[in-house]
Each structure stands twice: as structure tokens, then as C-alpha cells.
Amino acid sequence: MTDLTSLTLAEARKGLADKTFTSLELTDAHLSAIEAARVLNAFVMETPDQARAMAREADGKIAKGDAGPLAGIPLGIKDLFATKGVRTTACSKILGNFVPTYESTVTSQLWRDGAVMLGKLNNDEFAMGSSNETSCFGPVGNPWRRDGSNATLVPGGSSGGSASAVAALLCMGATATDTGGSIRQPAAFTATVGIKPTYGRCSRWGIVAFASSLDQAGPIARSVRDAAMLLRSMAGHDPKDTTSVDIPVPDYEAAIGKSVKGMKIGIPREYRLDGMPAEIEKLWQSGADWLRSAGAELVEVSLPHTKYALPAYYIVAPAEASSNLARYDGVRYGLREQGRNIIELYENTRAEGFGAEVKRRVMIGTYVLSAGYYDAYYLRAQKVRTLIKKDFEDCFARGVDAILTPATPSAAFGIGEKGGADPVEMYLNDIFTVTVNMAGLPGIAVPAGKDAQGLPLGLQLIGRPFDEETLFSLGEVIEQAAGRFVPERWW
Amino acid sequence: MSTATHKLLKGATGDWEMVIGMEIHAQVTSNAKLFSGASTAFGGEPNSHVSLVDAAMPGMLPVINEECVRQAVRTGLGLNAKINLRSVFDRKNYFYPDSPQGYQISQYKSPVVGEGEVLVELDGGRSVTIGIERLHLEQDAGKLLHDRSPTMSNVDLNRCGVALMEIVSKPDIRDAEQAKAYVTKLRSILRYLGTCDGDMEKGSLRADVNVSVRKPGGPLGTRCEIKNMNSINFIGQAIEYEARRQIEIIEDGGEIEQETRLYDPNKGETRSMRSKEEAHDYRYFPDPDLLPLEFSQAFVDELKAELPELPDQKKTRFVADFGLSAYDASVLVAERESAVFYETVLDRLANRARDGKMAANWVINELFGRLNKEGRDIADSPVNAEQLAAIIDLIGEGTISGKIAKDLFEIVWQEGGDPRALVESRGMKQVTDLSAIEKVVDDIIAANPDKAAQVKDKPQSLGWFVGQVMKASGGKANPQSVNELLKAKLGV
Numbered sequence: 002m003t004d005l006t007s008l009t010l011a012e013a014r015k016g017l018a019d020k021t022f023t024s025l026e027l028t029d030a031h032l033s034a035i036e037a038a039r040v041l042n043a044f045v046m047e048t049p050d051q052a053r054a055m056a057r058e059a060d061g062k063i064a065k066g067d068a069g070p071l072a073g074i075p076l077g078i079k080d081l082f083a084t085k086g087v088r089t090t091a092c093s094k095i096l097g098n099f100v101p102t103y104e105s106t107v108t109s110q111l112w113r114d115g116a117v118m119l120g121k122l123n124n125d126e127f128a129m130g131s132s133n134e135t136s137c138f139g140p141v142g143n144p145w146r147r148d149g150s151n152a153t154l155v156p157g158g159s160s161g162g163s164a165s166a167v168a169a170l171l172c173m174g175a176t177a178t179d180t181g182g183s184i185r186q187p188a189a190f191t192a193t194v195g196i197k198p199t200y201g202r203c204s205r206w207g208i209v210a211f212a213s214s215l216d217q218a219g220p221i222a223r224s225v226r227d228a229a230m231l232l233r234s235m236a237g238h239d240p241k242d243t244t245s246v247d248i249p250v251p252d253y254e255a256a257i258g259k260s261v262k263g264m265k266i267g268i269p270r271e272y273r274l275d276g277m278p279a280e281i282e283k284l285w286q287s288g289a290d291w292l293r294s295a296g297a298e299l300v301e302v303s304l305p306h307t308k309y310a311l312p313a314y315y316i317v318a319p320a321e322a323s324s325n326l327a328r329y330d331g332v333r334y335g336l337r338e339q340g341r342n343i344i345e346l347y348e349n350t351r352a353e354g355f356g357a358e359v360k361r362r363v364m365i366g367t368y369v370l371s372a373g374y375y376d377a378y379y380l381r382a383q384k385v386r387t388l389i390k391k392d393f394e395d396c397f398a399r400g401v402d403a404i405l406t407p408a409t410p411s412a413a414f415g416i417g418e419k420g421g422a423d424p425v426e427m428y429l430n431d432i433f434t435v436t437v438n439m440a441g442l443p444g445i446a447v448p449a450g451k452d453a454q455g456l457p458l459g460l461q462l463i464g465r466p467f468d469e470e471t472l473f474s475l476g477e478v479i480e481q482a483a484g485r486f487v488p489e490r491w492w
Numbered sequence: 493m494s495t496a497t498h499k500l501l502k503g504a505t506g507d508w509e510m511v512i513g514m515e516i517h518a519q520v521t522s523n524a525k526l527f528s529g530a531s532t533a534f535g536g537e538p539n540s541h542v543s544l545v546d547a548a549m550p551g552m553l554p555v556i557n558e559e560c561v562r563q564a565v566r567t568g569l570g571l572n573a574k575i576n577l578r579s580v581f582d583r584k585n586y587f588y589p590d591s592p593q594g595y596q597i598s599q600y601k602s603p604v605v606g607e608g609e610v611l612v613e614l615d616g617g618r619s620v621t622i623g624i625e626r627l628h629l630e631q632d633a634g635k636l637l638h639d640r641s642p643t644m645s646n647v648d649l650n651r652c653g654v655a656l657m658e659i660v661s662k663p664d665i666r667d668a669e670q671a672k673a674y675v676t677k678l679r680s681i682l683r684y685l686g687t688c689d690g691d692m693e694k695g696s697l698r699a700d701v702n703v704s705v706r707k708p709g710g711p712l713g714t715r716c717e718i719k720n721m722n723s724i725n726f727i728g729q730a731i732e733y734e735a736r737r738q739i740e741i742i743e744d745g746g747e748i749e750q751e752t753r754l755y756d757p758n759k760g761e762t763r764s765m766r767s768k769e770e771a772h773d774y775r776y777f778p779d780p781d782l783l784p785l786e787f788s789q790a791f792v793d794e795l796k797a798e799l800p801e802l803p804d805q806k807k808t809r810f811v812a813d814f815g816l817s818a819y820d821a822s823v824l825v826a827e828r829e830s831a832v833f834y835e836t837v838l839d840r841l842a843n844r845a846r847d848g849k850m851a852a853n854w855v856i857n858e859l860f861g862r863l864n865k866e867g868r869d870i871a872d873s874p875v876n877a878e879q880l881a882a883i884i885d886l887i888g889e890g891t892i893s894g895k896i897a898k899d900l901f902e903i904v905w906q907e908g909g910d911p912r913a914l915v916e917s918r919g920m921k922q923v924t925d926l927s928a929i930e931k932v933v934d935d936i937i938a939a940n941p942d943k944a945a946q947v948k949d950k951p952q953s954l955g956w957f958v959g960q961v962m963k964a965s966g967g968k969a970n971p972q973s974v975n976e977l978l979k980a981k982l983g984v
Contacts, residue, residue, distance in 0.1 A: 082551075083549075083550060083551045089550070091550070096550065099550070101549070101550070101551075102544070103544060103549070105551060205551070205553060206551065206552070206553050207551040207552075208551050209550045209551050210550075210551060210781075212780070213780035213781050214780035240555065241553060241555060242553050242555075243553070243554075243555055243556065243781070243782060243783055244553075244780075244781065244782075244783060320777060321780050323585075323775075324583050324585050324594065324595055324775070324777070326594075327585060327587065327593065327594020327595060328548040328550070328592060328593050328594050330587060330589075330594060332589050332592070332647070333547055333548070333592060334549070343588075343589060343645075347587055367775065370585070370775035370776075370777055371773055371775060372773045372775075375775075375776075375777070379777060
């Protein structure tokens with residue numbers, strides 16, 4: 002029998018339906034893979050007992066012909082999603098051993114559809130980071146290494162655990178979240194597929210909040226089809242999240258293989274950065290060529306406010322974060338560091354519980370919302386946000402169906418290599434992805450090639466609001482042309 | 493604005509005028525909290541009405557309770573205010589254990605209700621119109637308990653997240669009397685609307701009072717805010733004290749510092765709570781978890797159509813329909829329960845047009861008088877509206893006199909029972925049979941020949957005879973008949 006962990010989700014679904022193997026076998030294969038890959042530090046909590054129990058239940062349902070769309074499929078869950086009875090920490094010391102009494106809407110929909118939980122995945126603390134180095138559980142290793150090098154690279158972030166685990170074949174798919182690129186950048190760094198759906202497509206209920214107006218859940222998967230299958234289960238209106246949108250969730254898988262002939266694809270000129278590596282430029286060109294070969298029309302478009310997106314993002318996101326993280330105060334749950342009075346208790350708890358990057362963003366956020374600075378920073382950033390949104394609206398109004406860009410300005414880098422002296426160096430990782438969050442649009446990252454050192458690179462497609470289907474159709478064209486990339490196992 | 497004369501305070505340098513504005517926090521009457529499904533019931537075990545949202549667990553999101561929105565709109569309509577079809581919830585950020593989220597969800601720049609006004613009646617038939625600046629919805633905080641442990645404080649989150657309406661007046665109030673009357677009137681309107689129970693003892697209605705002083709008509713002075721007042725009388729006392737304190741400082745050459753103060757009712761004084769420098773920077777910004785609150789004009793119109801009759805309208809109707817004095821009508825409509833009682837009496841009367849005014853007198857003088865004397869509430873009045881209506885019918889139709897009616901009222905108060913049946917069984921009917929009265933009149937004239945002789949010279953002594961006849965008849969003789977008979981027989 003072939004190694005069950007190397008199957009795509011779609012292949013595994015068929016194997017389960019055909020009774021070629023059971024969910025228990027599939028789950029056990031992944032549990033063994035997880036055990037063997039602990040050096041990657043992708044999982045911060047393994048739940049083998051729960052996984053096997055869920056697998057048995059799925060097998061029972063498959064036998065009865067009562068299987069949900071994801072019956073028996075073993076998944077990893079980013080530690081930002083509250084999981085009932087299973088420790089949920091957002092990879093922050095401040096949550097300590099917090100065990101929720103509730104299940105996030107997104108994960109409960111996955112379990113409703115029969116999926117199996119293997120455990121909780123590492124991420125940057127409170128999803129703040131682009132390398133998964135800010136986690137209180139330590140950095141995650143990227144299964145990809147440079148040709149001829151043993152140096153461990155970052156998997157990107159904040160959903161670094163999700164990307165690493167999917168790329169290393171530890172789980173068939175994973176939940177992730179994206180506030181400024183946290184699904185798409187790690188997907189690009191690990192040759193996996195990641196989609197951030199339209200803001201409001203997935204419920205945020207039960208997901209530890211970073212920046213409420215930007216946060217959105219999505220899957221990281223081994224193929225475009227797998228991502229489509231996962232998103233269908235994750236998406237949907239939730240009355241408990243009033244920012245989730247009440248429109249039907251289409252059968253995303255049906256978009257796979259649909260012709261892209263005649264589609265108009267925009268190439269934004271502002272995304273052509275000075276000093277951009279030639280191989281990124283080349284990759285972008287390849288992507289355009291593949292889509293043109295499939296019958297799409299390529300047009301140059303302008304998104305004039307792009308250069309203001311990153312600075313504006315680093316005002317809006319920290320502002321919301323500074324308020325969202327106020328609840329971690331040592332009073333009701335999580336870490337408490339005593340003090341002589343309530344102010345000291347707050348200070349000691351938050352000084353001890355938050356890592357450096359989280360503290361930095363809380364400080365920035367507090368500053369930009371302060372009296373006398375609000376208008377100059379927060380209000381202005383919101384105006385910029387409106388302009389960025391309008392850039393995209395104008396572009397789509399001219400008949401553009403989707404926009405093609407590189408996913409990241411570089412391939413994965415080494416642990417400790419970036420951002421040590423200047424945090425902005427790290428922030429620049431999200432230069433191509435933050436605009437999408439600022440505009441609330443869907444964006445997908447699809448593996449498209451490798452750089453000269455053998456590291457994967459990805460392309461990003463940006464779509465109209467709630468038109469994830471077009472992204473799946475186009476993404477699959479790139480996937481078919483570029484081929485599948487699997488890292489060589491070294492762990 | 494104000495047309496009524498108001499009280500000025502005498503200082504060493506002349507008269508001073510008070511300028512007062514109020515922020516009233518009124519707890520919205522609703523079963524569930526503003527953004528969570530938890531119960532709003534009062535008096536539960538600590539932390540027994542706390543949802544995951546109230547406790548600010550990770551990943552929890554607020555969902556607006558539409559009934560609270562309806563209540564706010566109803567209140568806005570009751571205050572003749574502008575209803576904003578689009579408003580925004582903001583976060584007011586501060587750290588305190590009674591606020592688990594680390595912020596209060598409130599409305600800062602775009603409140604659900606805009607400008608309105610309230611007509612406030614004062615003594616002596618005067619009245620003043622107080623402007624409303626705005627009304628917005630916000631979350632209440634929890635409560636810290638400091639008496640459960642010698643080393644720690646505990647927190648009870650039962651109230652946390654309960655909906656409050658903050659009703660902000662314009663600085664139109666000019667003295668303590670107006671301030672008290674304003675709170676009284678606002679409370680009455682809220683209770684009529686059923687949007688707040690107005691129970692100040694339970695904290696359902698609290699006021700922050702902003703006070704400043706100036707020379708009449710002069711520029712505004714610096715204000716101080718007296719926080720968290722939960723008694724109308726204390727509000728009056730606090731204003732008087734605070735205004736005098738400020739006048740003294742200014743007249744001594746000092747300056748008023750803008751600050752937040754607390755009133756100590758035991759000492760009868762206000763004292764500093766925190767200065768302007770210590771004031772929080774709340775870092776307000778729109779709550780990204782909530783979409784702007786939007787509703788249609790049709791939604792507002794529907795609520796408007798269902799609005800109950802409010803005290804001002806009721807008062808006008810009572811004066812027009814039953815000829816009540818403006819004062820009596822005000823007394824009846826001040827409390828919703830009183831008005832309901834009076835209207836129930838009206839409903840039961842055989843002849844409303846004839847006896848409506850008499851009914852008002854009976855409700856105000858006999859019933860309220862008696863209730864006040866015994867410190868009882870109208871809700872547990874021993875005489876109900878049906879019984880009172882029967883008594884008034886008996887007077888109106890001439891079956892008993894007003895005097896007998898008072899005795900009958902006393903019997904019903906003490907023993908209960910059907911007034912009409914009591915009049916029968918206890919022989920309290922007024923005697924209008926002339927022959928029966930004539931016999932008594934003749935007997936009394938015969939027994940007092942001297943007095944009868946004097947009557948012609950001193951007609952005022954006729955009253956003595958009337959009294960004697962009434963006494964002999966046990967009060968049941970019709971006083972008018974007695975009078976006429978005596979006059980005829982004594983030749984006056």
C-alpha cells in the first residue's frame with residue numbers, strides 16, 4: 002500500500018469511500034508522521050486519542066453510508082481556533098493552559114462534516130508575525146531547505162505550523178487565519194495552497210482575535226481542489242458573528258477544471274517593486290503565460306494606493322489588536338502574575354505573558370488611538386483603507402475577473418535571519434498580501450515554482466468579493482502548469 | 493428653553509446662577525443583555541448570569557439585542573428626539589476588573605438618538621423645557637466585592653453587559669429644583685414607555701450631574717461632575733452644596749478645577765474623586781466586531797404607532813375631558829401607576845362625565861392621602877379601583893352623602909367588601925324621604941323654642957339646627973332637604 006500520508010485530500014476521500022483503507026488507518030498514518038516530525042515543532046498539542054475516536058466514528062458513518070463531505074479526513078487546527086476541551090493558547094504564554102468550554106464555528110463545521118482532529122498547530126503569538134518565530138512554543142521548521150544546506154528555514158507565518166504540517170504530510174489539510182498574509186505567505190514558503198476567503202465568508206466566532214476587521218479563517222491544503230473542499234465546510238453565515246455574511250456557500254469544488262477562457266486577469270504595475278529578485282519577476286511572468294495559454298486575457302492594471310497599504314495596515318491592525326488583547330489581564334483565565342494591587346497585577350501579568358512582538362503592536366496600537374493622535378494615524382489609515390478598496394473596485398468595474406501578483410517578495414529565509422534589528426524588515430514580507438485584507442477581498446496563494454536555491458515560490462490571485470470560485474478555477478490552471486512540489490524528507 | 497424663573501444663590505459679590513447638565517444612565521428593560529443572551533435578572537447569585545461573551549472569553553463576539561435597540565428608539569420618541577437611522581458602536585478602552593473585555597461598548601460619535609426635549613413642571617404651575625443632547629446605548633459594568641476576603645477583591649459579572657441608555661441633557665437646568673423635577677419627569681416618561689423600571693434603589697437609574705456657576709447671563713464657568721447619584725433628593729442636595737462650594741472658591745479669588753466628584757450624603761458634601769489630569773484616555777474607536785446599527789424609517793414609524801400615551805398627553809386629556817385642574821392632572825399622571833389607577837376608576841364609573849372630576853379628588857385626596865399616611869404603595873392599596881368607583885357612583889347618584897362616603901371608604905379600607913352592599917347592609921343610605929326628615933325637624937324645633945325664636949334675628953344660627961337634625965338622623969338626612977325644611981318652618 003502507498004504511504005497514506007502522501008495522498009491528497011481528494012484521493013483520500015475516494016480511498017475511504019471505496020473502502021481501500023479506513024479513516025483509522027489514515028489517521029494512524031498521520032499520527033505516526035507527526036510523531037516522527039516533532040523536530041519541525043509544527044504541532045503544539047497532539048490529540049491522538051481524540052483523533053482515533055473521531056476516526057472510528059467516521060468509519061462507522063462511512064460504513065452506514067452516512068458520511069459527511071470530509072468524513073474521516075485528518076486535519077490540523079491552528080491554535081488560534083478554540084477547541085472544546087483541548088488547550089487553546091494562540092501560542093501565547095498569557096493564555097497558559099486555557100481550555101475552552103466551546104468550539105469555534107469553523108472547526109465545529111469541519112467536525113460536523115466528519116473531519117478528524119489530529120491536534121493543534123503552532124503559530125506566531127496571537128498571529129502576529131511572518132515567520133512563526135514569535136510563538137511561545139518556539140519556532141517552526143520549514144520542511145523545505147536550501148539545496149545542499151542543513152539550515153532550518155522558517156515556514157512563514159503566522160500560520161507556520163499549518164503550512165509546515167501540510168507540506169511535511171503530517172495532516173491532509175489545516176485551518177489557518179490570515180490578517181495580513183498569514184495564510185498566503187506561509188503557503189508560498191512551503192509549496193502548499195492557501196486561500197484567505199472574502200472577509201465575512203467564515204465566522205470569526207471562537208477564533209482568538211488579532212485585528213477584527215482584517216482577520217479571516219481559511220484552509221491550507223495540498224492542492225487547489227483540497228482547499229476548495231475544506232473551504233466549503235469552513236465557510237458560511239453564523240448569527241454569532243454579525244460580520245459574517247448571509248449568502249449561500251457554493252460548491253467550490255465544482256469550480257475546479259472550469260474553463261478560464263475569456264477571463265480578464267489584471268497585472269498591477271505597482272506590484273513591480275524596485276529590487277525585486279529576478280526569479281520572482283520570472284515566476285510572475287510564467288504565471289501570466291500559463292493563464293494566457295489557458296485562454297485568459299492579461300491586462301495591465303493600476304492599484305495606485307498600493308504603496309500606502311503596509312503603513313496603513315500597521316496602524317489599523319495594531320490599533321484593533323491593542324483593544325482585542327486588553328482582555329488578557331490575569332483576572333479571569335490564563336496566566337496571572339500577582340501584584341500588590343490591581344494595576345501591578347495587570348502590569349506583571351502582561352509583562353510576563355506577552356512576547357516582544359505582541360508588546361510592540363499593543364504599544365503601537367495604543368499610541369495611534371491616543372487622544373491627539375487618533376486623527377493623524379487611525380483616522381487617516383482608515384481613509385487610506387477606503388482608497389485601497391476603491392482601487393480594487395475600479396479595477397473590477399473595468400471587467401477584470403482576478404488580479405495576479407507574486408505571493409511574497411522572496412522565498413523562505415532562515416530562522417533568526419530577519420527582523421532582529423528592524424521589525425519593518427519582517428513586516429515587508431506581507432507587502433503583496435496586506436492590500437487584500439485591507440480591501441476584504443479573497444486571495445489565494447498557489448505554488449508556482451522554485452528559486453535558484455530550490456525553495457518554493459508562490460503566486461497570488463486576488464478576486465472579487467465572494468468570488469472564491471474564480472480563484473479556484475484560475476489557481477488550478479497554475480497548479481496544473483507548475484506541477485506539485487513535495488519536500489524531501491530530512492526529519 | 494427655560495422661561496421659568498429660577499433660584500439664584502447669594503454670594504458676597506452678588507447673585508450667582510447655576511448651570512447644570514445631566515447624564516442619566518437608565519437600565520434598559522429587557523430580558524437579555526445588550527450583546528449577549530445572558531439574563532438581566534436582578535439579585536442572582538454572583539456570576540450566575542454571565543455568558544462567554546460577558547466574561548470576554550477568547551474569540552467571543554458581541555451580537556446586538558434588537559429589543560434593546562427598540563427600547564432606545566421608543567425612549568427617543570418619548571423624548572421628542574431625532575432618531576438616527578444609522579449609528580455606530582465604539583469601544584471605550586480602559587482596564588478595570590469590572591470590565592472583562594478591557595473596553596466598554598458604547599456609542600461615541602454617532603448615537604442612536606439625537607436632540608430632543610422634555611417639558612418639566614415646577615411648583616406653582618411653572619414649567620421649563622430642558623433640551624436633550626443625545627441618547628446612546630452602552631454596556632453596564634460588573635461589580636467589585638471587597639468584603640468577601642481580607643486580601644482579595646472579588647468580581648460579580650451579573651450586571652456586566654446589561655444595556656444602559658445614557659441620556660445626556662443640554663446644560664439647560666438652572667437650579668436644584670429644576671434638576672430634581674427633570675429627573676422625576678424623565679423617570680416618569682421611561683416608566684410610561686416601559687423602557688426602564690426607574691428603580692433608583694436598585695441602580696436602574698443613576699445620574700451624573702455637571703455643575704458650574706456664573707454671574708447671571710455671564711460666560712460659563714468651569715464645571716465639576718458629580719458621579720453616580722441614585723436618589724433625587726441627594727441630587728438636589730449635592731447641587732446646592734457643589735454650587736456654594738464653587739462660589740466660595742471663586743469669591744475667595746480661586747479657580748474651579750475641572751474634576752470628577754462624589755457626593756457623600758452622610759456628610760452632605762461633595763469631594764474630589766479624580767482630577768482632569770487623572771482622567772482616562774479612553775481611545776475610542778469604532779468596534780470592528782459590530783457593523784453600524786442601521787434600521788429603516790418604517791421600523792421607527794411602527795414603534796411610534798405602538799407608543800403608549802405619555803404623561804403630557806394624558807394630562808391634557810384629563811383637563812379637557814373631565815375638567816380637572818392642571819395641578820390635579822399633573823399629580824395623577826406623574827406616576828404611571830397612579831394614572832392607571834385613576835383611569836381604571838374612570839372605566840368603572842356609571843357616569844364618567846358627571847363624576848370624573850369627583851373621582852380625581854377622591855383618588856388624590858382620600859386615597860393618596862391615606863396611602864401616604866401609611867407609607868403604602870398604590871400597588872398594595874386596600875381599596876381597589878373598582879371599590880372606589882362604586883363609592884363615587886353612590887355619591888354621584890345621591891345614595892350617600894360625601895360625609896357618609898368617607899365613613900364607607902374607611903370601612904372598605906379596613907374590612908374590604910362591596911361598597912354598594914355595605915351601604916345596604918349597614919343602613920347608610922341617605923334619607924331623602926321628606927316626611928321622615930320633617931318629623932325630626934319638628935321634634936328639634938319643639939325642644940328648642942328659645943333658639944327657634946332667635947333664628948329670625950340671627951339667621952346664622954340656622955346652622956345649629958341643621959347640625960342637630962343631621963346628628964339625630966345619623967348623618968343620613970339629605971343636607972339640602974334639611975336646610976329647606978328648616979327655613980320654611982322657622983320662617984327665614
